Amino acid sequence: MKYMFEICANSAESCWAARQGGAHRVELCAGIPEGGTTPSYGEMVAARQIPGLRLHVIIRPRGGDFVYTPQELDIMETDIKMARQAGADGVVFGCLKPDATLDMPAMERLMKAAEGMSVTCHRAFDYVADPFGALEQLIGLGVDRILTSGQQVNALKGAPLLAELVRKADGRIIILCGCGVNEKNIAELARITGASEFHFSARENVESTMQVRNPDLAMGAADADEYVRPVTTVKRVHDTIAALLGE
Numbered sequence: 001m002k003y004m005f006e007i008c009a010n011s012a013e014s015c016w017a018a019r020q021g022g023a024h025r026v027e028l029c030a031g032i033p034e035g036g037t038t039p040s041y042g043e044m045v046a047a048r049q050i051p052g053l054r055l056h057v058i059i060r061p062r063g064g065d066f067v068y069t070p071q072e073l074d075i076m077e078t079d080i081k082m083a084r085q086a087g088a089d090g091v092v093f094g095c096l097k098p099d100a101t102l103d104m105p106a107m108e109r110l111m112k113a114a115e116g117m118s119v120t121c122h123r124a125f126d127y128v129a130d131p132f133g134a135l136e137q138l139i140g141l142g143v144d145r146i147l148t149s150g151q152q153v154n155a156l157k158g159a160p161l162l163a164e165l166v167r168k169a170d171g172r173i174i175i176l177c178g179c180g181v182n183e184k185n186i187a188e189l190a191r192i193t194g195a196s197e198f199h200f201s202a203r204e205n206v207e208s209t210m211q212v213r214n215p216d217l218a219m220g221a222a223d224a225d226e227y228v229r230p231v232t233t234v235k236r237v238h239d240t241i242a243a244l245l246g247e
Contacts, residue, residue, distance in 0.1 A: 003190075004197040005241055006056070006176065007232055008036070012046035014203070014232035015053060021237025025054035027092055027120070027147075027199065032230070034063025035123070038079045044086035056090035056120060057083040059110070066096040066124035073106055080113040090117050092147065094124025101128060102137050111141055118144050120176065126151045131161065132168060145174035147199055154180025155189055162193040183240040190244055198244070202236035205229070 007018035009026040018026050028047050031037030036058045047055050061068070061075045068076065073095075080091050091114050095106035111119060121138050125148045128134040138146060148165065150158020155177045166175045177189055178199030186198060208227035219226055 001196055003244060005237075006178075006197065006199045007237060008032075008178070008199060008201040009047070009232055010201075010203070010230065012043055012050070015047040015050050015055075017232040017234045018202075018237055019050050019053040021202065021232075021234040022241050023053070023237055025056060025089075027056050027058055028088075029058045029060075031060075031063060036060060037062060038076075041082050041086060044083060044088060048087040054089045054118075055087070056092050056118065057086075057088045058122065059083070059091050059093040060122070066094055066127065067098055067103070068095055068106060073109065076110060077113045080110060080117075084114075084117060088117065090114075090119060090144070092120040092122045094121045096124055096127060099129070101130070102134050104137065104141075107138075107141055111143070120145045120147055122147045123149065123179070126158075131165065135165060135168060135173070139169075139173050143173060145176045145197065147176045147178050149177075149179035156180060156185050159189060159192040162189075162195060166194045181240070183236065183243040186240055186244045200240055201230075202232050202240055203230040204233045204236060206231045 005023045006025040006027055007023045009015045009018055009028050010032045015026050028039050029036035030039040037060045044057055059076050059079050061072050083091050093110055095103040097103045121143050125146050149155045150161035152158030162177055169175055174197050175195050176197045176199050177195045181198050181200035205228045210227055
């Protein structure tokens with residue numbers, strides 16, 4: 001089986017590590033603690049400069065749920081246009097209604113804005129009440145793949161549903177297994193699910209170069225360590241891929 005590896009990259013720096021580690025594609029995000037939000041245009045442009053790496057950009061204006069207001073949909077449509085202008089190969093989005101069904105008018109609108117680009121429905125899919133019904137709707141919309149953990153806290157726990165989704169998809173749409181995928185479980189996940197595409201972050205914490213630090217200040221959450229930042233590393237990308245390919 002031919003496998004595809006996508007890295008959830010939080011910066012152009014992480015994108016470079018993804019490419020050097022052997023990944024085929026990145027999902028470029030900001031706001032990782034919120035589950036990923038749309039990155040800046042500058043970050044998109046910097047990531048696009050990396051040769052040989054497919055660039056997909058998450059289109060998510062905020063954290064929280066996936067029920068969007070008309071103004072937020074305007075923003076998402078504009079962000080898709082900006083991703084296209086930056087040279088992105090694809091975009092990643094998902095819109096729900098309050099009853100945990102796909103917001104089909106919103107999805108149709110964004111699909112039209114993304115015409116000609118690869119489209120992934122992200123883990124909004126994990127919140128739908130009927131995953132098999134949503135699967136058929138996304139196929140009907142022309143979505144290329146679904147990023148999902150099998151509606152569980154991580155992909156390994158969601159493996160039974162992932163396997164069923166792969167079977168029901170039957171090649172009509174790609175099931176991209178993500179959340180908690182790493183070098184220790186990717187081979188087992190592939191064996192159980194039969195999936196061919198995997199999404200993981202391969203990040204490690206990098207210590208700040210700040211020499212003078214003020215422990216009384218915090219720019220975000222009071223308990224956050226603001227002198228450490230998570231970055232994708234070449235070694236973890238390589239090791240995770242090698243764990244599946246047996247290299």
